Amino acid sequence: MTGHTEAGSYEMVVGLEVHVQLTTATKAFCPCSAAYGAPPNENTCPVCLALPGALPVINAHAVELAARAALALGCTVHGTSIFARKHYFYPDLPKGYQISQYDRPLATGGVLEIGESRIRITRVHLEEDAGKSIHDRYPSASAIDLNRSGVPLLEIVSEPDLRSPSQAGRYLRALREVMLYTGVSDVNMEEGSLRVDANVSARRFGDANLGTKTEVKNLNSFSNVERALASEFERQCAVLSRGQRVEQQTMLWDAARDMVRPARSKEASHDYRYFPEPDLPPLVLTDDWIDRVRGSMPELPAARRARYARDYAVSDGDIDVLVATPVLAEYFEAVAIASGDPKAAANWVTGEVLAERKTAVHAITRASPVSSGDGAAAPGSSFPVPVDRLAELIALIRAGTVSHTAAKAIYAELVRVGGAETAKRVAERLGLQQVGDDAALRAWIDAVWLEHAAEARRFESGEQKLKGVLVGLVMKKSGGRADPRRVNQLLDERAVRG
């Protein structure tokens, strides 16, 4: 394809506008529940239905979460910011305007570091969500659900600092981590709590000026963002390489067709007629208040990465896996401390624990969210095996009381019983305690020697590579209970003897 070779001489320039839903219990400007999944129009009141005469009142918790996110992104949170009305007519926008922020946003000028790159954050502001239009429910009518109307959103706008779809993906994943760590949003894609619009342009490598950009809307998953960026970039490169100009326009991502298409002009060109929201006084935040929010900031992903590498000597790969999910990281850390063995804790958490978690019913984590920010439950409360039980299991392995193989079986049983039994008790009940007693071990070795006489002979006459096979056979014979270290020693004796 010629488009592909042409694309090679152009550089992609991308800025992202990300909307995340805040984790407040109630809506941004009224006391209605902000919870997802209620029957249609149940979480509504005069304010979020825009009944005549109703007035908005700002949700203080939403302001705090927004400020926390802004500070986590290194932004300056302003002492005074102004709410503004953004106007457009649509049936799921009950007031005919959205309360947002415009020329005086909550915060400006931050940075998000992803690896070696510093992606600048232009602004962070607070606004409200619209309701939902449902066009496929009734044959000849559209339905409106206003449960989402007024739910608080944070808009995070980046500078055009991103240069590739994968870098945009890394930026979004890093942003997601920050939101999870600060408890600002649960960033649940299925519930639409993270939505992305992308400003995309292309320019020849080395060109200092930005090309004409298009805005790609309707991106609701990380993979959609990456695919849409690639697709739109390729389209622009093809236009440019034909010597034509890119038209400034709004594009919609069609995930089903894996392509972008131009939005109808009505969807694209709005004069939003912003003006300061007269129903809400300017949002004034004192330095003391901002400092308090800063002081209550939990550890951020970047700091946690550095600390894990420094304090626990965990591998980069394990750190990535752990840090990506705050609850997993917190669980790991608790186990590492309780067991005094960070390496083993990391192996277990990124191995058995994660595997079990992935296969476990999704609903378990949904029913007991730990990432809910303030007042979160103790680390590990969403995990079936309590921290002290896993730490105990690790200690049993280290002490030689159980083997690795047996430990996996014990872990599976601990998952089944929850915190009801100690690891030791489970090991006893299942008869999985490691056997280090030489007489018992020799009996198993003798049995293997009888059953696999040829291999045993070759090993005795110096074929060292057969040792592993024989140790494995002994372990198997013992039902995983044999102490592999002692078995190794006993086999070495036989080799020497032979």
Added chain:
Amino acid sequence: MSADAVRAAFARAREMKAGPDGLNIVLAENSDAEREAGAMTAAEGLGGPLLAQPIAVKDNIATLDIPTTCGSRILEGYVSPYEATVIARLRAAGAVIAFKTNMDEFAMGSSTENSAFGTVHHPLDPSRVPGGSSGGSAAAVAAGMVRIALGSETGGSVRQPAAFCGVVGVKPTYGRVSRYGLVAFASSLDQVGVLGRTVDDAAAALGVIAGRDPLDSTSVDIPVPDYRAASRRSVRGLVIGRPREYFPERLDPGIRARCDAAIDAFRSAGAIVRDVSLPHTDYAVPVYYIIAPAEASSNLARFDGVRYGLRVTGSGLSAMYDATRSRGFGPEVTRRILLGTYVLSAGYYDAYYRRAQRVRALIEQDFRSVFASGVDVLFTPTTPTTAFKIGAVSDPYEMYLNDIFTATANLAGVPAVSVPIGSSQGLPVGGQLIAPHFGEATMFAAAYALEGSLGSASA
């Protein structure tokens, strides 16, 4: 307490033909009013001047059970599922909501000729307008139906009809009274106001409805004084400012004469009268007619035929919007929505809206300066003319000039009251007192003194 006052109110309404076939003051009645008044006797802890008193309420204030139409087709028959904070406070004080009163559609007008449900006639001369936009509420008080009515102010909509009808009309400080449940016209100017037969009536009612409301973020947490007690204070030594911009050459001679008499009365009572200047007064009407329509165009966007009120179907969403809003809004409302949409549009915002806000700040500064210079209260005529004939003012801009002396107080956020100061050619004349922000107590004292020396309860 008995239901006598409520019964008398309904009897008076019938006698005055307050309904659509007569003066057209009343858009809806509370059929349960008499029973409610009777029930007040049983309630505990109630007392005070409003107990079992019938109240007339402008039809842009949300009431349960009785429709709230704003004088508009687009809300014809609409009944609010919640009630305004001011209504809840009145009812908690034992008052009974008796009538919803006619008004200029969405409070846009100065004559009550813009109601979708017909013009209100002046109780003293049915060929004349009662003023507006709270014309129905002013007329209800003037006709003797009620002692107290609620109106709303955006640019003089309580004071101007109060002046025309010969009753007392109060526009409180912006933030003094909750706007929750007042259907918004221009949010930064709107304030619920009170119409009373006497200063005492108005002071009593304002005392009940004033105060911080957590449901209105623009309401202010400042203690509410006892306005009735404050109104009895002497005006001896009070400095009354007479701003020259409010007494132009062309001022109606009858109104000028009554104002001169009022000034004399203040002097006789021991007040000091000082000539002052509010230099940006001339800009008030143009500034008002940029800011108010801009906010109105936004506030009225919610009337879209989707959730409540009128819906006129068309082929598709856009056609539904067009048909509903074209059919639902009258010509003055349409004019202001278009004007407001224009001044907020990209490319025009700076030239109009932003500049108007700057001039508004200068107008407010005029007031702050004059009050800082030692003036306690300003005295001006409320209106440039007395009540005019129905249909006499057809040019919109000429109609807007009715607000020339009143719009300033809304733009500056300061409290003001219109008090009857006599009549000119048989028609009532209103004098206006303007006080500093949250200076209602002083304002009532001056109003009470003026009422005692000049005014007489009308009708």
